[in-house]
Amino acid sequence: MTHEKSRTSNHKDNPLVETKGLTKRFGSRITAVADLNLTVGRGEVYGFLGPNGSGKSTTLRMLLGLIRPTSGQVRVMGKKPGDPASLRKIGTLIESPAFYPYLSGRDNLQALASYAGVPPVRIQEVLEQVKLTRRAKDKVKKYSMGMKQRLGVAAALLKEPELLILDEPTEGLDPKGMADVREIIRNLGRGERTVLLSSHLLGEVEQICDRVCIVQEGRMVAEARVDELRSRDEGLTLRAEPLEEALRVARWLPGVEKAWAADDGMLRLLADPGIAAEINGSLIRAGVRVSELKPVERSLEEVFLQLTEEREAGADAVVENVEKDMSARDDFVR
Amino acid sequence: MWILGSLWVTVVVLFLYLLPALLLSVALANAPVELATETSLQEQLPVLAPENLVTYLLRFLFPGLGMTVALIFGALAAGSEYSWETMKVILSQQPGRLGVLSGKLLALFNLLLLFALIGFFVGGASSLAVGLFSGTAPARPPAIELLGGIGVGALILAVWATFGFALATLFRSTALAVGLGLIYSFAVEPALSGLSTMNESVATIARFFPGASTSTLSFAFEATEDPAFSESFLSPVQSALVLLLYIVAFVLIAALVFRRRDVT
Numbered sequence: 001m002t003h004e005k006s007r008t009s010n011h012k013d014n015p016l017v018e019t020k021g022l023t024k025r026f027g028s029r030i031t032a033v034a035d036l037n038l039t040v041g042r043g044e045v046y047g048f049l050g051p052n053g054s055g056k057s058t059t060l061r062m063l064l065g066l067i068r069p070t071s072g073q074v075r076v077m078g079k080k081p082g083d084p085a086s087l088r089k090i091g092t093l094i095e096s097p098a099f100y101p102y103l104s105g106r107d108n109l110q111a112l113a114s115y116a117g118v119p120p121v122r123i124q125e126v127l128e129q130v131k132l133t134r135r136a137k138d139k140v141k142k143y144s145m146g147m148k149q150r151l152g153v154a155a156a157l158l159k160e161p162e163l164l165i166l167d168e169p170t171e172g173l174d175p176k177g178m179a180d181v182r183e184i185i186r187n188l189g190r191g192e193r194t195v196l197l198s199s200h201l202l203g204e205v206e207q208i209c210d211r212v213c214i215v216q217e218g219r220m221v222a223e224a225r226v227d228e229l230r231s232r233d234e235g236l237t238l239r240a241e242p243l244e245e246a247l248r249v250a251r252w253l254p255g256v257e258k259a260w261a262a263d264d265g266m267l268r269l270l271a272d273p274g275i276a277a278e279i280n281g282s283l284i285r286a287g288v289r290v291s292e293l294k295p296v297e298r299s300l301e302e303v304f305l306q307l308t309e310e311r312e313a314g315a316d317a318v319v320e321n322v323e324k325d326m327s328a329r330d331d332f333v334r
Numbered sequence: 335m336w337i338l339g340s341l342w343v344t345v346v347v348l349f350l351y352l353l354p355a356l357l358l359s360v361a362l363a364n365a366p367v368e369l370a371t372e373t374s375l376q377e378q379l380p381v382l383a384p385e386n387l388v389t390y391l392l393r394f395l396f397p398g399l400g401m402t403v404a405l406i407f408g409a410l411a412a413g414s415e416y417s418w419e420t421m422k423v424i425l426s427q428q429p430g431r432l433g434v435l436s437g438k439l440l441a442l443f444n445l446l447l448l449f450a451l452i453g454f455f456v457g458g459a460s461s462l463a464v465g466l467f468s469g470t471a472p473a474r475p476p477a478i479e480l481l482g483g484i485g486v487g488a489l490i491l492a493v494w495a496t497f498g499f500a501l502a503t504l505f506r507s508t509a510l511a512v513g514l515g516l517i518y519s520f521a522v523e524p525a526l527s528g529l530s531t532m533n534e535s536v537a538t539i540a541r542f543f544p545g546a547s548t549s550t551l552s553f554a555f556e557a558t559e560d561p562a563f564s565e566s567f568l569s570p571v572q573s574a575l576v577l578l579l580y581i582v583a584f585v586l587i588a589a590l591v592f593r594r595r596d597v598t
Contacts, residue, residue, distance in 0.1 A: 058598075064426050066597040084428050092426045098419035115427035155423065 015039045015075075016163055016194050017046075017063060022072035024058050024218075032058040033218040035072070040196055042162075047209035047226075048198040049304060055218035056198045057095055060167050063196075064092060077163060088116070091161030093169050097152025101141035105132060105151050108140055109158060118158050126154040130184060146177030153184055164188060167198045206230075206300040214307055221307045229303050231295055235270040239292035240283060243267065249286040253279055268296065335445070338403050342449060343456050345399050350390070351382060351460035355467070384461040385473040388483030389555050391457045396487045397552045400453070401494040404446060405515040408498025411442045412588065413508030422597050431593050439499070439585060446495055450487040454480070479555055486551050486574070493544055493577045494519070496584035503588040519545055544580050547573035 017040040024033040033055040040046045050056050061067040062074060065082015077086040099108045109123045127133045130150040140148065149169060156164060169185060170178045178201070186208050188195060199205050205212060206226055213223040222229060235257075240246035246267055250259040256279065258270035271279065273295040283290050298306075381390045415421040424434055465472035475483075494515070501511035523545040530537035540546055546567060554570035568576065 061422070061597065064422075066422055066425055068594070068596060082425070082430070084430055087426065088428050090426070092423075094422050094426070096419070098423050100418060100420060112423065112427060115424060115429060117428055 014042045016042045016044075016077055017196060018073075018075045019059075019063075020073040022059065022062065022074060023070050024055070024062060024067060025070045031218055033062070033069075033215075036215070036218070036220055038213060038220075038223075040194060042194055043192050044211060045195045045197065045209045047205035047212035048196060048215070049200075049202065049205060049212055050198075050215035051308060054215045056215060057167055058218075059215070060092075060094060060165055060196070060198060063165065064090070064094070066094075088159065089162040090165060091156035091159055091163070092165045092167075093152040093156045094165070094167045096171065097148045097155070099140045099148065099151065099155075102139060104137050104139055105143065105147075105154075106136040108151065109155060112155050113158055116159050122158055122160070126157045129157060130154045131180070144177075145172050146174065146180065149173055149177060149181055150184070153181060157188075161193070163194045163196065165196045168200065169197070170199065170201055170204070202299070202301040202304055212300070214304060216308050222303075226300060230297050230300060231273070235268065235296055236273055236276055236279065237262070237292075237294060237296045238267050238269065238279075238283075238290055239265070240267055240288050240290045242288070245286070246283060246288045246290075249283055249288060250279070253282050255279070266292075335407075338406060339449070339452070342399070342403060342453065346391075346395060346453055346456045347460050350394055350457065351464055355382060355464045382461055382464050383470075383472065384458060384465060385475050387454065387458055387461055387475050388479050390461075391453060392483055392486060392552045392555060395453055395457070396450075396490045397548050400449075400487065400491055401519060401548060402516065403449070404491040404494040405498040405519070406512055407445060408442060408495035408500075409502040409508045409511035409515065410498075411438050411495075411502075412499045413502030413506065413511055416502075416506040417508060425597060432589065435589055435592050439496075442495055442499065443492060446491040447488050450484050450491060453487060454484055483555060486554055489574060489577055490548050490551060493548070493580050493584075496581045496588075497544065500584040500588045500591075503591050541568050542576055544577065547576045547580075551577070 017038060019036055019038045022033055022036040022038070023031070025031050036055075036059060038059075048056055048059070058067060062069050063076050063081055064087070065080070074081050076083075077089060079086040099105075100111065103111065106123060106127065109126065110120065112118075113120060113123060124133070127136050130153050132147065132150050132154060135143070135147060140151070143151065149172070153166075153169060156166065166185065170181050173181060182201075182204055185195070185197065185204075197205065197209065209226055211223065211225050212229065214221045238246070243261060243265070247259055247261055250256055250267065250269055253271075255275045256269050256271045260268055262268050269279065276293055276295070280290055280293055380386060415424065425431060429437070462472055497518075498511055498515050501514055502508055505511055505514070523540075523543050526536065526543070527540045527546065530540040550567040550573040551570055554573075567573070
């Protein structure tokens with residue numbers, strides 16, 4: 001199911017979460033988050049993606065006031081992070097779910113409800129929502145990982161939050177547990193609730209998120225609507241015969257930056273999809289039979305891997321250049 | 335909590351009353367006939383009598399086991415949230431950091447007061463049982479002394495609990511806090527106090543240590559005419575004030591660290 005996209009338009013006018021130049025350093029060597037500018041609009045389902053150690057959890061913790069930023073600004077629901085007035089409307093599941101092991105699932109929720117000033121009647125409601133009613137009286141130390149995760153989602157929903165921050169909610173789950181939690185999140189994203197979801201499951205993010213932000217080494221690599229990201233800079237794919245002739249002609253066409261034969265027997269053109277008709281006409285005039293021509297749409301996973309690998313390659317190139325410079329300097333000194 | 339509570343009651347009943355009474359009974363049974371018949375158990379071991387409840391418990395229950403139990407309670411109250419990783423969950427709810435800290439300390443102080451009351455209640459019941467067993471008419475300790483004893487006991491527990499609480503907040507660990515607290519109370523301070531016999535200025539400082547003030551207070555309801563005692567230790571009132579200052583200092587340290595530190 002593709003999520004409703006129309007609500008992404010107001011994310012800058014009516015932001016629920018906004019960071020400007022958000023930076024967090026641990027000591028003098030580690031920069032976990034660098035100059036991050038995020039804007040999550042009201043009612044949006046926002047995906048926060050990045051490899052392990054890219055600063056996602058640190059960012060989410062800064063939004064909740066658990067970690068103090070080194071520099072930059074953060075506003076969550078119009079308030080400073082950690083402000084009780086905004087925390088009242090935020091539900092969270094940060095990394096692995098944490099509960100008192102010697103208490104039952106219900107008693108843990110009771111403790112959280114008393115902290116948050118939530119009426120006890122909500123406990124039964126959220127337990128039903130995550131299908132945990134039958135085991136609610138068991139101690140948490142007897143729960144499986146999937147049950148703990150479901151209890152974590154229940155705890156996040158306890159306050160009927162306007163903003164839900166979920167950090168890797170399917171981490172460590174078996175396929176059945178993943179499917180359960182995925183279904184819960186999918187249902188949550190259908191309402192008016194704003195969801196900020198950090199996940200490794202790109203297929204899932206692709207299905208339920210309106211916009212995504214990709215971070216690497218604490219820096220934002222890309223932020224866009226999912227459909228924009230999937231079709232960005234990718235040009236066209238076409239099936240043509242004879243392929244060699246099509247490739248030769250395509251390389252000379254105006255507007256085509258690059259053309260190559262892909263493994264699947266298709267031709268890929270790095271070009272603006274808007275000139276597809278001109279390309280088609282030129283190929284036909286050159287005697288090439290074109291049976292299929294469409295814009296390339298990659299999966300979010302492909303986009304993610306490309307963006308993160310590009311950045312890694314860029315970093316390697318910088319290191320290589322620095323090494324060359326240092327080597328040249330050493331030669332000069334000698 | 336239940337384990338420490340059971341230990342607390344067991345020590346009072348078993349080690350402070352039952353075992354001494356049994357040992358003395360056995361000794362009296364094996365003593366010459368005229369001594370065994372002419373003296374009661376409480377005449378032989380008067381500290382077990384109900385009228386000596388306050389001095390007995392303050393000397394033998396609160397300084398040793400009491401401060402250890404309190405140290406563990408304080409460390410558990412602050413450190414467990416780190417080991418279970420529940421701190422992030424609590425702080426993501428509505429109350430602010432100082433609200434969470436105040437709530438924890440309030441609960442801790444209530445628990446310590448409950449332990450002090452249980453100690454005196456169980457001790458009182460045990461001494462009464464010993465009195466009835468030995469056939470002497472038990473006399474109740476003065477109410478003022480009893481209330482003062484409960485207050486002093488709770489104060490001793492509170493200072494060591496806040497010490498454990500501050501250590502666990504500093505190191506984000508229960509085990510390390512308990513370990514360091516025990517090392518301080520049973521090794522570092524006694525060693526420094528030992529040094530004080532050789533150096534006048536160390537002796538002056540040693541009088542203000544929490545362990546020294548705890549010892550002074552544990553004798554608060556006993557009359558002593560030994561001038562060496564009054565020279566080596568502060569007065570009970572001064573000691574109580576010193577311990578109150580330690581409580582304030584430990585709470586402030588915990589609050590400052592907890593308020594500013596990242597929850598990673």
